[in-house]
Every structure is written in C-alpha cells, then in structure tokens.
Amino acid sequence: MPITRLAPSPTGALHLGNARTFLANWLLARQNRWRILLRIEDLDGPRVKKGADQQAIDDLCWLGIDWDQGPFYQSSRLPMYQAAIRRLIDSRHAYPCVCTRSEVNTAASAPHAEDGATIYPETCRGRFANPQQAATAAGREPAIRFLVPDGIVPFTDAFCGQQQFEPRRQLGDFVIAKADGTPAYQLAVVVDDAQMQVSHIVRADDLMDSTPRQILLYEALGLREQLPWHCHLPLVVGPDGRRLAKRHGDTRLASYRQQGVPAGRVLSLLARWCGISLAHEPKAASDLVGKFDLSAMSRQAIVFRDEEDRWLRGR
Numbered sequence: 001m002p003i004t005r006l007a008p009s010p011t012g013a014l015h016l017g018n019a020r021t022f023l024a025n026w027l028l029a030r031q032n033r034w035r036i037l038l039r040i041e042d043l044d045g046p047r048v049k050k051g052a053d054q055q056a057i058d059d060l061c062w063l064g065i066d067w068d069q070g071p072f073y074q075s076s077r078l079p080m081y082q083a084a085i086r087r088l089i090d091s092r093h094a095y096p097c098v099c100t101r102s103e104v105n106t107a108a109s110a111p112h113a114e115d116g117a118t119i120y121p122e123t124c125r126g127r128f129a130n131p132q133q134a135a136t137a138a139g140r141e142p143a144i145r146f147l148v149p150d151g152i153v154p155f156t157d158a159f160c161g162q163q164q165f166e167p168r169r170q171l172g173d174f175v176i177a178k179a180d181g182t183p184a185y186q187l188a189v190v191v192d193d194a195q196m197q198v199s200h201i202v203r204a205d206d207l208m209d210s211t212p213r214q215i216l217l218y219e220a221l222g223l224r225e226q227l228p229w230h231c232h233l234p235l236v237v238g239p240d241g242r243r244l245a246k247r248h249g250d251t252r253l254a255s256y257r258q259q260g261v262p263a264g265r266v267l268s269l270l271a272r273w274c275g276i277s278l279a280h281e282p283k284a285a286s287d288l289v290g291k292f293d294l295s296a297m298s299r300q301a302i303v304f305r306d307e308e309d310r311w312l313r314g315r
Ligand code: GLU
Pocket: 007, 008, 009, 041, 189, 202, 203, 207
C-alpha cells in the first residue's frame, strides 16, 4: 500500500505555509488511499521547542487533518541512524570532518552554491582513516560528511517535472552527523522513509535540493528500489517574496485558533492556495476530499498578504 508521511519539525509553531503543505499532502493521500504516518522531526536539539510537538498535533486536528500511524519521534530512533552512519563510514561513502564552520566559510577556495550557501571545499576528504583518528588529530570530535560522487542525479518531480542536479558541484559533501553525534536531517529522513516504507513524499520546494542528496543516500545504503515518488509544491511567501516567517506577522495556526477564527475559514484560504474553488466554507479538511487536483495548483510561489490576515481575523 502507498504510504506518505506528515513530518513537522517542532522547532516552532505551524504557520499557514506549513498548513498548506500538510493539507495538500493529506488530500492527495485521502483521495488516492495512501496510508498516512505522522513523524515528529525533533532531532535539532537546540532549536526544538518544548510542547511544539503537541501543538502541531492539536493544530492538525483542529483542521481535521488526521493520520493512520504515529506519532513517531525521531529522537527515539537514534540507534537506527547511528547504524546507518557507521555503515556509510565503513563503506567509504562518508568521512570524518574536523573543519569548523568559520574554517569552511573562510577557505579561500570555497565556492558558493546558487543560494549563497557555502559548498564544502572537501578539506577533510581522504584525510583521516576513521573518526577516532580524526578526533585524536584535531582534539575535537569530528562531524561526518557524505562523500558526494561525481555525476548527475536526475529525478522526476510529480509537480515540477524533470529535475537534474550535479550534486558534487552544486551542493558539495554534506553533513550526515554533527560533531555532537546528532544525525542530520538528510540522513534521518532517508533512514526513516526507507524503514517506514514511505513511498510518496509531498513537501515544499525549498527542499527540492535535498532530494538529490537523499537519492544519493538511498543508493549508498543499498536502498535504490525504495526510492519514493516526490512532489514539491511552491512555497508560501510574504509580500517581499521571502519564505513565510515571523517577519510577515503572526500567521501561526494557534494564533488564529486562539482568536476564535473558525477552522473552516483558514481551510478556505488554504484550499484557494491549493487551487480548489469553493461555493461554501468547509467545516473540516474532509469536506475538501475529492476536490484537490495537483494540476490546478499555481506554479508560482503563493503570496500571503496582509489583507488575507485581516480577512481571516474578520477585521
Ligand atoms: N521536517 C521537515 C520540515 O518541517 C520536512 C521534511 C521532509 O518533508 O522531508 O521542513
């Protein structure tokens, strides 16, 4: 059976942009009879906010978005990630790196990715025999980086069509475990999606360039046959074109909920962003099942404007 996942990061409250993606994912799942699991991506220790997991659950329930399995917490699955990291080191797909962030940034040769992120200059590639040796030589614990091979990684995105990346040149060797041992997002997501047999991934297109990294991880872990179907949706942005965030005002679902805004009104806006036209305000997400058509969704970023906030709040 096809399986998808809702994967909130409890580093902050869900806002309208997150909600749009979860709604589209949920509608695709319910319309196509995919199983839905809820996975709380709570590995980013310092950024995880206490209670944000429960709040995300409450917010989803408020909209009528449900799931069939979970919640699963990444923080309770550390041994699985550690085993994968060890496998990648042993098979020479990953290596220890003792560079500090500022060393990476100031390396004279460090080229920059298109989005301005620094591409790791491969300083520690082939430098140490193993993580212990790196730790002894540098006097600090190493991070672990994936050794990105040469070549092109093509894939088909269900919404955006054919994609092609040259990861070594465009993205560089990426971190799969931080120096404190915490598995990085790219690694944890692949281990989980493969183990949980996730076959369908729906997320916003700010994660498009994570997909080639994740494909490389599937391959290195011998999981090629399990590669999921990908669908990346245009991001919700503020009037300045930047990803929806605090600077655009308080667009947390909890804020509307606490102010007494009906869930149906929020769903009306989210439905419009999903390309659904409605005669009546829905009561719950289930009223939208059968109405979502991926091909009717805007190809451009969705712009959230102050008027919409005022409309939601009835001002
Ligand atoms: N937890 C991630 C986020 O909130 C989503 C990861 C994914 O869909 O792969 O951005």
